[in-house]
Amino acid sequence: MAEHVLEMKNITMQFGGVVAVNDLSLEVNKGEIISLIGPNGAGKTTAFNVITGVYAPTNGAVYFNGKEIVENYPSGKMKKNYAGTNMGAFTKRIEPTPDIITKLGIARTFQNIRLWKSQTVFTNVLIAKHMTRTSNIFTATFRLNYKEERKQREETEELLKILGLDQVKDELCTSLPYGLQRRLEIARALATNPSLLLLDEPAAGMNPQETADLTDFIHRIRDEFHLTVFMIEHHMDLVMDISDRIYVLNFGALIAHGTPEEIQNNPEVISAYLGESED
Amino acid sequence: MENNKLIALKTKKYSVISLVLLVALFALVLVLEAIVPPTHILFTVLKKGAIYALVAVSMNLLNGFTGLFSLGQAGFMLLGAYTYAIFTIPLAARDQVYQYFNGGAIQFTLPVFVALILAGLVAAFFAYLIGLPVLHLKSDYLAIATLGFAEIIRAIFQWDKLGVITNGSNLLRKYPVFHSTLFYFAVSGICIAVILLLINSTYGRAFKAIRDDEVAAEAMGINLAKHKQLSFTISSFFAGISGALLAMFQTTIQASQFKSAMTYEILLIVVIGGIGSVTGSCLASFLFIACSEWWLRFLDNANLNITPIQILRPGFRKVVFSVVIMLIVLFYQKGIMGEHEFSIAGILKRLKTLRIMWKRYKRMR
Numbered sequence: 001m002a003e004h005v006l007e008m009k010n011i012t013m014q015f016g017g018v019v020a021v022n023d024l025s026l027e028v029n030k031g032e033i034i035s036l037i038g039p040n041g042a043g044k045t046t047a048f049n050v051i052t053g054v055y056a057p058t059n060g061a062v063y064f065n066g067k068e069i070v071e072n073y074p075s076g077k078m079k080k081n082y083a084g085t086n087m088g089a090f091t092k093r094i095e096p097t098p099d100i101i102t103k104l105g106i107a108r109t110f111q112n113i114r115l116w117k118s119q120t121v122f123t124n125v126l127i128a129k130h131m132t133r134t135s136n137i138f139t140a141t142f143r144l145n146y147k148e149e150r151k152q153r154e155e156t157e158e159l160l161k162i163l164g165l166d167q168v169k170d171e172l173c174t175s176l177p178y179g180l181q182r183r184l185e186i187a188r189a190l191a192t193n194p195s196l197l198l199l200d201e202p203a204a205g206m207n208p209q210e211t212a213d214l215t216d217f218i219h220r221i222r223d224e225f226h227l228t229v230f231m232i233e234h235h236m237d238l239v240m241d242i243s244d245r246i247y248v249l250n251f252g253a254l255i256a257h258g259t260p261e262e263i264q265n266n267p268e269v270i271s272a273y274l275g276e277s278e279d
Numbered sequence: 280m281e282n283n284k285l286i287a288l289k290t291k292k293y294s295v296i297s298l299v300l301l302v303a304l305f306a307l308v309l310v311l312e313a314i315v316p317p318t319h320i321l322f323t324v325l326k327k328g329a330i331y332a333l334v335a336v337s338m339n340l341l342n343g344f345t346g347l348f349s350l351g352q353a354g355f356m357l358l359g360a361y362t363y364a365i366f367t368i369p370l371a372a373r374d375q376v377y378q379y380f381n382g383g384a385i386q387f388t389l390p391v392f393v394a395l396i397l398a399g400l401v402a403a404f405f406a407y408l409i410g411l412p413v414l415h416l417k418s419d420y421l422a423i424a425t426l427g428f429a430e431i432i433r434a435i436f437q438w439d440k441l442g443v444i445t446n447g448s449n450l451l452r453k454y455p456v457f458h459s460t461l462f463y464f465a466v467s468g469i470c471i472a473v474i475l476l477l478i479n480s481t482y483g484r485a486f487k488a489i490r491d492d493e494v495a496a497e498a499m500g501i502n503l504a505k506h507k508q509l510s511f512t513i514s515s516f517f518a519g520i521s522g523a524l525l526a527m528f529q530t531t532i533q534a535s536q537f538k539s540a541m542t543y544e545i546l547l548i549v550v551i552g553g554i555g556s557v558t559g560s561c562l563a564s565f566l567f568i569a570c571s572e573w574w575l576r577f578l579d580n581a582n583l584n585i586t587p588i589q590i591l592r593p594g595f596r597k598v599v600f601s602v603v604i605m606l607i608v609l610f611y612q613k614g615i616m617g618e619h620e621f622s623i624a625g626i627l628k629r630l631k632t633l634r635i636m637w638k639r640y641k642r643m644r
Contacts, residue, residue: 052498054494054498097497097502097503097504098497098498099497099498099499099500099501099502099503102498102499102500103500107498107499108498110494110495110498114492114494114495114498115492115495116487116488116491116492116495116496117491117492118487118490118491118618119484119487119488119491123484126484127484127485127487127488127496127499127501128499128500129481130481130482130484130485130488130499130500130501131499131500131501133481135481137477137480137482137509137513140477140480140481140482141473141476141477141480141482142476143476143480145481149481152481188499189499191499192499192500
């Protein structure tokens with residue numbers, strides 16, 4: 001188990017009567033690029049939200065580097081209405097908030113870009129460095145942390161340079177073209193020094209050229225920052241091109257998993273997903 | 280690299296100029312105190328303006344920079360004002376002040392500056408307690424909860440059963456006060472400077488991130504509960520200090536004056552000055568106080584009527600004032616300063632564009 005960077009164990013997420021994710025188990029190994037695909041509403045983003053602590057799962061557990069970070073089981077009203085499986089398999093309650101998950105080393109981007117709109121490109125990345133501070137509010141207010149501040153600024157400059165954003169660093173983030181905004185979101189996530197990067201539709205709204213660039217970009221940051229990448233994506237070219245392994249979700253349940261070739265030839269996947277999109 | 284150095288040099292120059300201007304402002308106040316008779320209304324405006332500037336900036340820290348819409352400011356000012364007054368009334372005067380409560384329960388006094396800081400700390404402590412359940416609420420709900428808290432505090436302080444401490448609904452008076460305008464400017468100035476430092480620190484940036492997008496802020500490792508609590512507590516600390524200053528300025532205080540109307544006045548100053556602009560809040564505070572206390576006074580003077588209809592009469596000032604505020608809100612929807620700060624660099628830029636426009640105008644002719 002130690003070699004898995006991320007392991008989701010029997011995750012079920014139920015909203016009222018709707019089971020958004022049903023008994024999802026998956027593993028992500030170190031250095032891999034894994035894709036999670038599936039038709040709209042299959043529960044992909046919900047799965048991400050469970051990993052990052054936005055939602056506490058109804059049932060199931062998540063492990064990160066062998067350490068349990070999330071676990072929950074149905075209780076109260078949900079106990080009666082629970083529609084999933086594995087009832088009683090989990091008995092602990094670990095419900096961290098997203099900031100704790102990020103501090104452990106899991107960073108994410110969002111499906112709809114969520115940059116801090118009133119800030120410049122530079123400040124957007126710099127704010128993400130806030131997490132790494134050792135100063136408290138007094139030392140920060142009276143600038144007793146100037147060394148740390150200078151270090152954070154230098155690290156930010158360097159990160160922007162590596163990701164090719166240093167030309168636009170003083171511009172307001174909303175004035176950037178779409179592709180660069182996506183790239184800035186990744187830069188911001190990288191500023192938190194993650195070992196696992198979750199990308200939620202990084203190519204959404206991109207043209208073919210930008211998508212091709214993104215493939216190189218993801219490979220590059222994976223190698224440069226020693227990352228493991230777990231992403232949700234709809235662009236099949238990108239997914240098949242980049243992924244080491246693919247997980248396929250449909251109506252909240254895992255229907256297939258394997259290498260891109262295996263997924264392309266899987267009849268169940270074709271009927272649920274690829275088949276439909278080819279019609 | 281060269282360019283960066285040049286920019287750094289320039290900002291250094293501008294900050295030196297700003298500092299000189301600030302010192303000049305304090306010198307001006309000193310000079311004014313020396314030449315203008317101390318009973319002049321100008322000093323009332325300056326003192327009250329400085330006090331309101333502080334509380335407006337503290338409210339802006341919360342509403343403008345952290346995005347928490349809170350309306351509890353009057354309650355925290357009340358806590359500050361009462362803390363200061365209760366702990367500084369001289370022992371000899373206590374029998375007179377607490378005449379219905381046998382001299383009150385507290386039989387010691389604190390030094391003025393200790394009491395001033397304690398005023399802030401008490402307000403901050405209560406803010407911390409209230410923040411625990413309330414800060415999970417969003418926008419309007421938070422506003423209603425904090426407004427309700429302020430009203431409850433006011434009611435409690437007027438309660439007879441607590442009279443041995445708060446003197447019930449009677450006035451608190453005879454505590455030490457400062458008559459020098461410079462004192463109010465100094466205390467208020469120092470506090471606003473600290474808030475400015477905070478806003479530009481790493482914590483201030485985190486506050487702004489929470490304002491811009493809570494979900495993203497949390498996902499980037501910013502602990503929402505902790506940072507909101509920090510902002511709320513610090514904002515209330517300075518509201519408490521400004522309450523103590525207000526107590527000194529008025530020489531007597533009573534809980535009944537800290538109504539929600541007071542919070543709305545402060546909110547108005549923040550909105551007129553620009554939500555998210557510290558200098559805007561300061562400017563708007565002095566303008567607001569000057570208009571309500573001084574410049575529009577003549578409208579109340581019935582002797583100045585020249586028209587056969589008696590338009591000018593006591594209270595007419597408030598009608599005109601309301602219209603002025605409506606006009607400001609209509610034409611400056613983001614306030615006087617918007618989200619910008621008043622800076623030397625900004626003014627120079629403005630002047631440059633004006634010069635270019637002037638040149639163009641001349642060429643056209």
